[in-house]
Amino acid sequence: MTDTTTSRPVPVERLRKGDHACMAVPEGRTPWKVFTAYTRTSLARREKVLLVMNPDDMNDDDVVALLDGGGGLATEARATGQLSLKRTTEMYVPDGRFEPERTIGLYTAEVDRAYDEGWSGLSLTADMSWGPRAGLDHDRLLDYEASVAPLFADPLFTAICWYDQEEFGEEVIDGMHKVHPLRVMERLDALDVTETAEGTRIAGSAELGTRAEFVESLRSALELRHTPGPSRFVLDLRDLCFMEAHCAWQLIGLAGALPTGSEVTVRCGELLGMLLRQLGAQEVPQLVLEVTEESAL
Template sequence: MAAERLRLGDHACLGPGGTGDGDSPWRVFTAYTRTSLARREKVLLVMDPDDLSNDEVVALLDQGSGQAVRARQSGQLSLRRNTEMYVPDGRFHEERTIEAYTDEVNRAYDEGWSGLSITADMGWAPRVNLDQDRLLEYEASVAPLFADPLFTAICWYDRKRFGDEFLAGMGRVHPLRVKARTDEVDVREGPEGEVVADVAESGPRTEFEVLREALARRESAGPSRLVLDLRDLCFMEAHCAWQLISLAASLPPGSQVTVRCGELLGLVLRQLGADEVPQLALSVEDEPGVSEGAEH
């Protein structure tokens, strides 16, 4: 899922286990932080010592809006280094780390925030040559932290530091996976043979391009069935929506494109004529719990 859809009580890793070589997690962290701040959750960013400075992080998150600056001043946004949180004396102790995070959750609650959202760069583990099996066991052991829905966490494991085999195991330990890119697209075959495309962001790869890619996987030129899941999509330009409707209308008779979306996107598509296209069906879902003040 997209980072913005995480809720208190969720424990996730970033991407299939981390981003690809050369990719930065900060675009995901920025979206996650802005959403959490808008929900009046305290945000704790646990970064690598070699990452950006605190001032650089705040500037990156803020982008001139003033939101991150105010959050840092009020204590709603907290910045720490992973060596400080996990190995303050150069050694890793599971119980100490869990206690430290429990204290952070309690502190956020005492300060009046609705919960605590964290991101944790797990690059501290190779620094102290921690056994990977022990790290897997630790991640599995923190489940009680999420039993009381006051805590949300994204753990980032850089593929360059950990390797694909370990990341596959770490992906199984975490209950949820956050899309490593906010414009990441998953295209797969559904249980009844339909093509399913999941989209997290309307960006350079618009819904029009995603739909074309999905339809290109058809084995015949006959009627097609496609499910386009836009429930993670926070915004769609009218031009993209119009392209989506036009492409659906160009499909052979008997085809069906089912668009799963929230109420706002459903309204945009209907205003542009979606209901007049026989090949297009809207499945509009309410999105409870999303703050009206969230910025996307």
């Protein structure tokens, strides 16, 4: 599949400070599994988490219980102030009117407050369905999303703006992909395969549920074209947040089966690089690992 938008699809675990991302939630699907992973990861990094929801969403206690999953982490974070829950009316239309500069000011104050309280940053999720409810047309909402870019010049701030696909429609969602640098994948157990000018980029999670899709994507990416001799391939796996051993074995095996002199450059993070080395990647001359520090991803 070739991505025609300007945003890069990433699993939520790959978001870093300073990232401005959107997420399109398909009809009938809830975003809370993704938000739970995002919240837990951010809390573990000592970032403050701010969830901005519509007034008719779940009440705060139910949200905290959902994020907890029985573990108590979210409850503790709420008690210490590391987890904060607000409503869209408070952040976007406190007096019934939307004023972009005021909203940007409110978020700037939230970032400053998180820093003053000793947290390492502020991680936000915001339900953007407040826009149509406040009478904003799609162009004005797009203009607002584009105008908040200066907020992310400060690497203390990370945000996911999420959109219901049924409510906003394909045209608006496509527009949001163009004004957000990143697009969060709406499922934790998913893959996104993109053909780029350099090679194949695979993001997401290579696990039991995506094993067949991942292996087929590898076969397609490493398919010999037009020549029976040595070939060069690039696999960008830097946004692959997990790979099971079976998938790693398949990658090593497919690379090793290529003609002598072929080269498969695998760009990946430290954990994946370590896994591939432990399984014998260095014994395959066709396989070249380019490892990036996790903090730089």
